[in-house]
Amino acid sequence: MARKRVAILISGRGSNMAALIEAARGKDYPAEIVLVVSNRPDAQGLAVAETQDVATAVVDQASFPTREAFEAALQAKLAAAKVEIVCLAGFLRRLTASFVERWRGKMLNIHPSLLPAFKGLDTHARALAAGAKSHGCTVHFVVPEIDSGPIVLQAEVPVQNGDDVEKLAARVLAEEHRIYPAALKLLAEDRLRIEGERVIVAGTAKAKD
Secondary structure, three states: OOOEEEEEEEOOOOHHHHHHHHHHOOOOOOEEEEEEEEOOOOOHHHHHHHHOOOOEEEOOHHHOOOHHHHHHHHHHHHHHOOOOEEEEOOOOOOOOHHHHHHOOOOEEEEEOOOOOOOOOOOHHHHHHHOOOOEEEEEEEEOOOOOOOOOEEEEEEEEOOOOOOHHHHHHHHHHHHHHHHHHHHHHHHOOOEEEEOOEEEEOOOOOOEO
16 A cells, blocks of 8 residues: 655644654555645754655745635645645644645644643643643644544543643653654554544544544
C-alpha cells in the first residue's frame, strides 16, 4: 500500500511536528511527511523541518486581507504537494468552516488536555487551578467548532503534588509525542471510522471516545 502524503501545519517550534517526522522515518510507517507549512515566517519549526529534509512553505497570514484569501493560498500549497492528510501541530490560526469541511475526516489536531475538559488555551494552568487529579492530551479530528472533533486517542497524566505548569506540561508533552504518531498511523492505515461523535478503530473491540 502506498504511503499517505501528509502535511503538517505549524506556527511555532513544532515539537509535535518533529515527533511525526521521526515516526515517519520508520520504513513500515504508513505515512510520509511531504510538507510543513507555517502561517508565520519566523516559526522555529521551519528550520527543524529543513534539517530533516522535509519541504517547507510559508503562507504568511499577515499578507492576506481575509481568512478566505489566506486559506486559498494554503490550499494551493497542499494541492501542489498532493497532500492527503493534514496534521495541525501548534497551528495558531482558526480555520474557517469551509476549509475544515474540505478536509473533514482527513485533518487531525492534538490538544493538551483530556477533551472535552479545558478546551482552548492555558490548559495546564487551568487544570492545576481547578484541582484536577488527572490531565493529559487528545488527538481528535478537526471540525469547525474549536477543540470539539471526534476523539481518536487520549493519554492520561496524573497531577502530582508539587506540580507547576512547567512540570505538568513537560509530562503531557511526552505523551503528545507518543500518541500523535500513533493516531496518524491509524488514519493512514484507513483504520478509523467516524460514527456520530465517536471514532471506531478497526481491529479493536473498543471504541475510542
